[in-house]
Amino acid sequence: MxxxxxxxxxxxxxxxxxxxxxxxxSFAAWAAMTKDKAKQTGGTSAAAARNAPAVAPAVAPxxxxxxxxxxxxxxxxxxxxxxxSYPDAPSRAQQTDLAGFVKLFAKLYPCxxxxxxxxxxxxxxxxxxxxxxxxxxxxxxxxxxVNRKLGKPDFDCSRWQERWRTGWRxxxxx
Numbered sequence: 001m002x003x004x005x006x007x008x009x010x011x012x013x014x015x016x017x018x019x020x021x022x023x024x025x026s027f028a029a030w031a032a033m034t035k036d037k038a039k040q041t042g043g044t045s046a047a048a049a050r051n052a053p054a055v056a057p058a059v060a061p062x063x064x065x066x067x068x069x070x071x072x073x074x075x076x077x078x079x080x081x082x083x084x085s086y087p088d089a090p091s092r093a094q095q096t097d098l099a100g101f102v103k104l105f106a107k108l109y110p111c112x113x114x115x116x117x118x119x120x121x122x123x124x125x126x127x128x129x130x131x132x133x134x135x136x137x138x139x140x141x142x143x144x145x146v147n148r149k150l151g152k153p154d155f156d157c158s159r160w161q162e163r164w165r166t167g168w169r170x171x172x173x174x
């Protein structure tokens with residue numbers, strides 16, 4: 001299975017599969033896509049029809065493969081947590097490791113379109129890995145870039161450590 005353009009070159013049939021994979025679409029969109037495909041091919045088997053819920057859920061059960069939304073939230077949580085635990089004054093080796101991790105993360109990301117977009121972003125804005133605050137701010141800016149594309153509001157990057165490292169000042173994380 002081909003996961004992203006950076007991982008391996010995909011054939012046209014594999015590109016179609018990538019566009020239709022759960023990692024590349026929301027669960028609701030994927031469910032609608034497979035439902036439409038079943039209609040186009042003459043429906044589903046009688047057994048599948050008996051076992052199918054009357055109305056497809058909008059969110060996949062937690063024990064199903066992640067859709068693009070679940071994968072995205074989990075990925076941002078991981079990346080911001082890495083930033084929060086990164087040293088204030090990292091060694092050269094730590095800086096090299098983090099830069100390499102981010103580059104590989106972008107190449108191996110399961111959603112091909114997302115991977116390609118993040119690789120393009122990395123080509124324009126090299127990760128700032130000189131300190132925890134530099135990397136956390138760079139990552140917040142990258143996250144805001146994605147949020148804008150999704151029509152979501154920007155996060156105030158001056159508060160990234162409060163959100164991901166120290167907890168909110170009102171004490172609700174204590």
